[in-house]
Amino acid sequence: MNSLSVTGNERIRTIDIIRGFALFGIFLVNMPSFHSPEFMKVIHGFKMEYTGLDYWVDAFFTVFVDMKFFTMFSFLFGLGFYIFISRAKQKGIGANGLFVRRALALLLFGVIHLISLWFGDILHTYALAGLFLLFFYQRKIKTMLIWAISFIVVYNAFIGLMLLIPSEILTEIEASSPSIAGIISEYVSVYQQAGYGEWLTYRLGTELPLILLNLVPAMIPIFAMFLIGLAAGKAGIFQNITEHLALFKKVRLITFLISLPFVVLLALFVLDILNWGVKQTYVTEVLTSVSSIPLCLFYISALTVFLHNGKWQRMLRPLAYTGQMALTNYLMQTVISLTIFVGFGYYGEVSLAMGTLICVVIFAGQIVFSTLWMKRFRFGPFEWIWRTLTYLKIQPMKKQEIANSDTLHQSL
Incomplete structure (x- = not known):
């Protein structure tokens, strides 16, 4: 594979495949909240208890999935920010203003999604945190990484404070807490x-305040990964993967070695081989958070090395189409899931394993739909709206319209 193909289609296709992979992981994480009251249980400190197959599914998710794919998607957002701004500057367009419109359009999607459909929306958080990237575009890579590491350390130190509280006090607090049954x-x-009106009113009073209270803390680890993705973009490592293949392999090895002890330790706590009693939930939360960064970077570097093989890129091209339509697929995951579980009355009636199986089936359908759609169109439906709002100009939708278009080259 020559260098031209690496810096051209391979780079974009590799990123799209990784994005599609991350989208699937995010769906897996979100699915329990679509079909069960997991949100309220976690908020009120209720320990999730699973048995049988559900127990092993939950253990696998906690160790290998939870917080890893949102982290991966955040990295890709930061990388996409660099590519977007760089291309806009190359075209002589007001890059900062363009990105602000892009972020505000994403915020609009997020607010509508959050209010009208689902508490777990991440788009509004990405949009707000993304605006702060404008202050870092011109900074040195070293500066970006220092800020990122600082945010990560502060965030994990904060959530780890619960481990410093004596077990006796935590036991008393739990005993005095009212029943959440x-x-x-x-x-x-x-x-x-x-009905929808009553459901919406209840959600606005029950879920939304908790989401807004957690908005700033939620932005901290996300923005840290934005900065790491921005640094990767500025370093140019995805612009020519062949040239930086040795670096990707090195990162793969280092992040694997860093992740391994955290993953093993987390598994020991999840499986109750190690048990800290009343602090069990808190230590699991801390280890899940701490392990998310190195494991996420391991996933990204390992996939990039794996996808350097053109054969695997061609085989996984349908996943790339899914990644190109990430916004559309993300929103449709909510619509489809709520229709099944809330609309048809299956909420609270589905096991974790069955929910996971349904998730896999839905995502497989999205891969097929995305492949068929992207064979004909340049963008997904919501991506088209997003770009139109960004450029304040109707974007050509069908691929044969490209020749008559003076819009920017398709970006992340």
Whole structure:
């Protein structure tokens, strides 16, 4: 494979495949909240108890999936920011203003998604955190990484403070806490029986305040990964993968070695081989968060090396189409899942393993749909709206319209 193909189609296709892979991981993480009241249980400190196959599915998710794919997607957002700004500057367009419109359009999608459909929206958080990237575009790579590491350390130190509280105090707090059985019962009842208006009103009073209170803390690890992705873009390592292949292999090895002890330790706690009693949930949360960064970077570097083989790129091209339509697929995952579980009355009635199977089936359908759609069109439906709002000009949709278009080259 020559260098031209590496710096051209391979780079974009590799990133799209990784994005598609990350989108699947995010769907796996979100699925339990689509079909069960996991959100309310976690918020109120209720320990999730699973048995049988669900126990092993939950253990696998905790060790290898939770927080790893949102982290990966955040990295890709930062990388995409660099590519977007760089291309805009090359075209002589006001890059900063263009990106602000792009972020505000994403914020609009996110707010509508958050309010009208689902508490777990990540788009509004990405849009708000993304605006701060404008202050870092001109900074040195070293500066970006120092800020990123600082954010990661501060965030994990903060969530680790619970481990410093004596177990006796935590036990007393848990004993004095009111039972959440009634809260969960009401929550499930509304999701199962309420009409849309009543359901929406209940959500705005129950879910939205908790999401807004957590907005700033949620932005910290996300922005840290934005900066790492921005640094990778500025370093040019995805512009020519062949030239930097040795670096990707080195990162793969280092992040694997860093991840391994955290993953093993996390697995020991998840499987209750190690048990800290009342602090078990908190230590699991800390280890999940700490392991997410190196494991995410291991996934990205390993996939990049793997996809350097043109044969595997061609085989996984459908996943790249799914990644190109990430916004559309992300929003449709909510619509499809809520239709199945809330619309058809299956909320709270589906096991973790069955929910995972349904997730796989839905995503397989999205791969097929995305492949058929992208064979004909340049963008996914919501990507087209997003670009139109960004450029304030109707974008050509069909591929044969490219010749008459003076818009920017398709970017992340």
